[in-house]
Amino acid sequence: DIVMTQTPLSSPVTLGQPASISCRSSQSLVHSDGNTYLSWLQQRPGQPPRLLIYKISNRFSGVPDRFSGSGAGTDFTLKISRVEAEDVGVYYCMQATQFLSFGLGTKVEIK
Amino acid sequence: EVQLVESGGGLVQPGGSLRLSCAASGFTFSSYNMHWVRQAPGKGLQWVSYISSSSRTIYYSDSVKGRFTISRDNAKNSLYLQMNSLRAEDTAVYYCADGGYWGQGTLVTVSS
Numbered sequence: 770d771i772v773m774t775q776t777p778l779s780s781p782v783t784l785g786q787p788a789s790i791s792c793r794s795s796q797s798l799v800h801s802d803g804n805t806y807l808s809w810l811q812q813r814p815g816q817p818p819r820l821l822i823y824k825i826s827n828r829f830s831g832v833p834d835r836f837s838g839s840g841a842g843t844d845f846t847l848k849i850s851r852v853e854a855e856d857v858g859v860y861y862c863m864q865a866t867q868f869l870s871f872g873l874g875t876k877v878e879i880k
Numbered sequence: 881e882v883q884l885v886e887s888g889g890g891l892v893q894p895g896g897s898l899r900l901s902c903a904a905s906g907f908t909f910s911s912y913n914m915h916w917v918r919q920a921p922g923k924g925l926q927w928v929s930y931i932s933s934s935s936r937t938i939y940y941s942d943s944v945k946g947r948f949t950i951s952r953d954n955a956k957n958s959l960y961l962q963m964n965s966l967r968a969e970d971t972a973v974y975y976c977a978d979g980g981y982w983g984q985g986t987l988v989t990v991s992s
Contacts, residue, residue: 808979810925817975817982818925829980861925865979868939869915869927 771795771864775872781880788849790875792862797842799866806865809838809847812874813858821860822847854879882906882981886974889986896966900986902959902976910954915979916961918972918988928974929961944970966990 772795782788790809798805809822820829822838825845835850849856857879862872888900900916916928929950930939938950949962959976966988973985 806979817984818977819982820980823980863925863979868930868941869917869979871925871927874924 771798771867771870773862773864773870773872775862775875777875778873779876779878781878782849782852783880784854785851788852788856788877790847790860790862790877792840792845792847792872794843794845794864798864799842805841807838807840807845808863808865809836810861810863810871811856811858812861813855816858818861849877852877852879884976884978884981884983886976886983886986889974889988891989891991892966893992894967894990896990897962897964898966898988900961900963900974900976900988902961902983904957904959904976907981909957912978914952914959915977916950916959917975917977917982918970919975919985920969920972923972926972931959963988 774793776791780788798807805825807825810818811821812818821832821836826838837848839846859874859876861874864870883905885903892898911933913932915930918926918928928941928944931950931952947965951960968990971990973987975985976983
């Protein structure tokens with residue numbers, strides 16, 4: 770099974786400042802089809818998860834451009850360029866190269 | 881608009897059974913592989929089961945193997961999860977998802 774390790778587990782951020790979340794997989798996420806199925810999900814309080822980023826760096830429909838993803842192989846990063854109040858929630862990295870597995874989540878909160 | 885709507889959750893005693901359903905609309909359901917994912921209260925996300933678009937390929941997490949059965953009816957645009965021999969640790973919100981789109985979830989509580 771692929772284990773996803775996220776850091777930090779908590780990220781207090783000042784409004785308007787950037788935030789960054791890292792995710793490392795226990796093995797390469799490059800699929801046999803050549804794609805890397807690494808996604809980022811946002812879960813606001815009381816809401817279901819929502820897809821933000823898929824295949825490392827592609828923003829899903831309707832996702833603001835302040836969200837960006839990068840990385841390759843086993844190391845990936847989600848960046849929020851300027852945190853807004855509506856960004857409060859828990860962020861999960863998710864791999865879909867082999868079934869699905871998730872990081873433990875990073876709680877983004879406003880200082 | 882893509883919609884995934886789960887139903888069938890509720891309170892059940894340990895050892896009991898429940899059948900969850902997920903009604904899909906707004907996309908070509910028969911072309912998409914689907915998953916069930918659960919989230920225990922206050923916890924993170926846990927993958928439960930996968931079914932390919934044609935139902936030919938099915939996988940389960942070790943924690944539910946032998947107790948849960950995933951299925952789908954492409955004619956009805958529906959995904960199912962039959963849950964038997966339920967345990968307290970199965971208590972969670974259950975989501976259907978294709979990896980991109982997620983439903984609102986249905987709460988399953990296993991308690992005497």
